[in-house]
Amino acid sequence: xxxxxxxxxxxxxxxxxxxxxxxxxxxxxxxxxxxxxxxxxxxxxxxxxxxxxxxxxxxxxxxxxxxxxxxxxxxxxxxxxxxxxxxxxxxxxxxxxxxxxxxxxxxxxxxxxxxxxxxxxxxxxxxxxxxxxxxxxxxxxxxxxxxxxxxxxxxxxxxxxxxxxxxxxxxxxxxxxxxxxxxxxxxxxxxxxxxxxxxxxxxxxxxxxxxxxxxxxxxxxxxxxxxxxxxxxxxxxxx
Numbered sequence: 001x002x003x004x005x006x007x008x009x010x011x012x013x014x015x016x017x018x019x020x021x022x023x024x025x026x027x028x029x030x031x032x033x034x035x036x037x038x039x040x041x042x043x044x045x046x047x048x049x050x051x052x053x054x055x056x057x058x059x060x061x062x063x064x065x066x067x068x069x070x071x072x073x074x075x076x077x078x079x080x081x082x083x084x085x086x087x088x089x090x091x092x093x094x095x096x097x098x099x100x101x102x103x104x105x106x107x108x109x110x111x112x113x114x115x116x117x118x119x120x121x122x123x124x125x126x127x128x129x130x131x132x133x134x135x136x137x138x139x140x141x142x143x144x145x146x147x148x149x150x151x152x153x154x155x156x157x158x159x160x161x162x163x164x165x166x167x168x169x170x171x172x173x174x175x176x177x178x179x180x181x182x183x184x185x186x187x188x189x190x191x192x193x194x195x196x197x198x199x200x201x202x203x204x205x206x207x208x209x210x211x212x213x214x215x216x217x218x219x220x221x222x223x224x225x226x227x228x229x230x231x232x233x234x235x236x237x238x239x
Contacts, residue, residue, distance in 0.1 A: 002033060002104065003067055004093060004214060006122065006168055007060040008040070008156075008223045009086025016058045019079060020160055024062070029077060031069020034102040035062035036124065038158035038166055044144035052159075058083075059158040061122060061166065063103050087223035089170075089230060091120055091214035098210035100124050105212070115175040117233045118153065120216050123167045126208040135165075135205040141192040143167075149185065151176025153231045170216070172231045177213075 019037040026032045040057030060083060064070050067090065073080040095109040127135065146155050146169055155169040171177040176185075183191035200209075216230045223229065 001106070002093070003064050003070065003217075004091040004122075004212075005060075005062050005064065005070055005088050006091065006120070007058075007062070007083045007086060007088040009058050009083050010056055010224075011058050011082050011086075013055055015079075015082055016055050019058055019060070024060075024073075024077070024079060029069075029073055031065040032073065033063040033065065033104050035060055036160065036164065036166065038160040038164065041157040041159055043147040043155055043157050043167070044140060058086075059156070059166075059168070061124070061168070085221070087219070087221040087226075087229070089120065089219040090217050092217050093212070094119070094215055095213040096210055098208075100126070100208050100210040105210075110215075115178075116173045118216060118231050119171050119174045119177055120214040120230075121167070121169045121171065121177060122212045122214070124208075124210055124212075125165045125206040127163045127165060128205060128207055129162065131203075131205045134199075134203075138196040138199050138205075141189070142196045145180065145187075145189070145192045149176070149180055149187065151180060151185070154229050170230055173233075174213075 016039060020039070023037040024032055024035040026034060038059045038061075040054040040059050041052050042054070045052055070090065074084040075081075093106055093110065095111075096105050143157060146152060146167070151172050153170045153172050156167070158166045158168070179185045180190075181193055183194040200206075219228070219230050221227075
């Protein structure tokens with residue numbers, strides 16, 4: 001079964017730009033299925049602000065044939081060595097909504113019975129450029145909902161111009177994530193996500209979109225001084 005990874009590292013502008021322009025390729029890297037390289041963004045930040053273009057903060061989401069391939073990439077590849085200095089988590093696929101090209105998503109979803117276990121959610125969208133203003137209008141309230149939700153242990157967004165937008169969030173429990181999605185959370189304006197999804201169904205913002213759910217199986221390194229970002233089951237950790 002394949003393994004997914006999500007990497008975060010602070011690096012140079014030159015390294016980030018090279019990764020955006022020429023991301024890791026499965027033809028060159030053994031065991032790699034696909035990788036997306038993006039710059040970090042702060043969820044809910046104003047559209048025209050420095051926190052919307054954190055070019056020195058590189059985010060990489062990738063799918064691998066096995067963990068041995070990940071280890072080899074981090075030890076021997078030039079970009080892999082950069083990523084090894086940051087933080088990453090390894091992820092077991094659980095479920096997908098929607099569709100995205102390039103990744104080889106399993107046909108069968110996996111259910112976990114323990115709703116108190118932490119889960120990771122990754123969204124990837126390929127934007128219709130003329131729909132970007134609508135997407136911002138409906139998307140920013142959802143970003144703020146996820147960012148401020150008491151059920152998140154960590155959340156962020158990322159982008160690769162001109163079309164790819166992604167979010168990454170770690171939830172203290174699967175149940176808290178599901179409550180957010182369906183608008184059942186005990187917080188102000190809990191239905192922001194549900195309303196945005198209805199608007200997307202009415203007129204899509206994207207030509208491809210997927211939400212992926214994962215079980216975190218390991219984490220390595222640190223991000224902005226934080227380690228052990230993924231919470232333990234039944235342990236309440238603040239952001």
